[in-house]
Amino acid sequence: MNKxxxxxxxxxxxxxxxxxxxxxxxxxxxxxVGNTGGLGTLGSNAGQKTITNDVKETSERMRNEIRKTRQLTDAPFAVNFIVPVKGMTAQYFNYSNVILDVMIEEGVEFAVAVAMDTPDFSEPFKKMKDAGIKIIYRDNTPSIEKAKAAEAAGADIIVATGYDGGGAIPSYPIGTFSIVPMIADNVNIPVMAAGGITDNRSVRAALALGAEGVYVGTRFIASTECPASDICKQDIVQTESTDLIQFSITSFNFRTIPHKLACELKGLDDNGASPEELNNKLSGTGGGYKRAMLDGFLDEGISGVSYAVSLIKEVKSCKDIIEEMMLGINFK
Ligand SMILES: Cc1cc2nc3c(=O)[nH]c(=O)nc-3n(C[C@H](O)[C@H](O)[C@H](O)COP(=O)(O)O)c2cc1C
Incomplete structure (x- = not known):
């Protein structure tokens, strides 16, 4: 077997x-995650409890979280870099730029670079490569064309995300079973499967589809170490996949557990409300995922989860989650 x-x-x-x-x-x-042999990723606002719109403050918060992570583990880890895309506001461009600067200054080894739309990754990828940062690239709506472009621009790993995944979901409803082999057949760099990976069976399936690794979100929310509130974790354990609802704001599609604000947002979207109206409603209570998932006010925010949520029956430690997922699989 190849390595x-x-x-x-x-x-x-x-x-x-x-x-x-x-x-x-x-x-x-x-x-x-790092101490159990995986690669963890700090998302934007990692470890925070309050919102800031100050760009400098955002970068210093991330610097502190990177340093704190280093105190807790010798294992490598990644930081999320949102690739600037056409149409992004100047403030978002600034956030992306300062996070990249902090990653370079702090010697972070891996970037999980994610693009929401048509990305212009040539400049940030060059900056990362020059700094020795390895790039795990995920397009929110993956395609063969975009995967090849990312490979040509220097990505080290491509993540193929299926429609099953949690968070902002792809624009095309192509499931994990279809997108993973599509991408794996068309790039030379290794591919990770994302979207609905929750247990040992899904890891084995991902490998059979041509992925060489897995990229997991929702399953880790129901972990002991995740900073999400216990209310949110128990809500995930009790939610069935058939309960979930969706709404869109421009090209951002959200799948969520149907609590009060989420249902109102879906109602507005179904009735043709403008993106401004939806955005105002979503941010009005202090930020979607933060309010529901971190703070535990389920009715006042949104809880983004994967279609595989029915398979999550218990809150477990990251160690138990990873060891169960990897049990009996022989990675060379
Ligand atoms: C609540 C939630 C928040 C997310 N936030 C981000 C984010 O800030 N940046 C990002 O690149 N992806 C984000 N994602 C997407 C995940 O990184 C990942 O692609 C997805 O969770 C994989 O599918 P899974 O949930 O089925 O494992 C988020 C996902 C969830 C569930």
Missing amino acids: NRIKQILGTEYPIVQAPMTWITSAESVAA
Whole structure:
């Protein structure tokens, strides 16, 4: 059997990445994954409890969280970098730029670079490569064309995300079973599967589809070390996949557990409300995922989860989650 290229690139025991999930990641959750042989990722706002719109403050908060992670683990970890895209506001460009500067200054080894739309990654990828940062690239709406472009621009690993995934979901409803082999057949660099990976069976399926590793979000929310509130974790354990609802704001599609604000947003979207109206409603209570998932006010925010949520029956430690997922699989 060939050597597993993801393990080689990441330098980890297992080819698993804990995906960035903005507020509900932290130094503690990232270190727990790293200490079990996976690669954790600090999302934007990792470890924070309050909102700031100050760009400098945002970068200093991330610097502190990176340093805190280093105190908790010797394992490598990644930081989420949102690739600037056409149409992004100047403020978002600034956030992306300062986070990249902090990553370079702090010697972070891996970037989970994520693009929401048509990305212009040439400049940031060059900056990362020059700094020796390895790039795990995920397009929110993956395609063969975009995967090839990312490979040509210097990505080290491509993440193929299926419609099953949690967070902002792809624009095309192509499931994990279809997108993973589509991308794996068309790039030379290794591919990780994302979207609905929750247990040992899904890891084995991902490998059979041509992925060399897995990229996991929702399953890690229901972990002991995740900073999400206990209310949110229990809500995930009790939610069935058939309960979930969706709404869109421009090209951003959200799947969420149907609590009060989420249902109102869906109602507005169904009735043709403008993106401004939806955005105002979503941010009015202090930030979607933060309010529901981190603070535990389920009716006042949104709880983004994967279609595989029915398979999550218990809150477990990151160690137990990873070891169960990897049980009996022989990665060279
Ligand atoms: C609550 C939530 C928040 C997320 N926030 C981010 C984010 O800030 N940045 C990002 O690149 N992806 C984000 N994602 C997407 C995940 O990184 C990942 O692609 C997804 O969770 C994988 O699918 P899974 O949830 O089925 O494992 C988020 C996902 C969830 C569930």
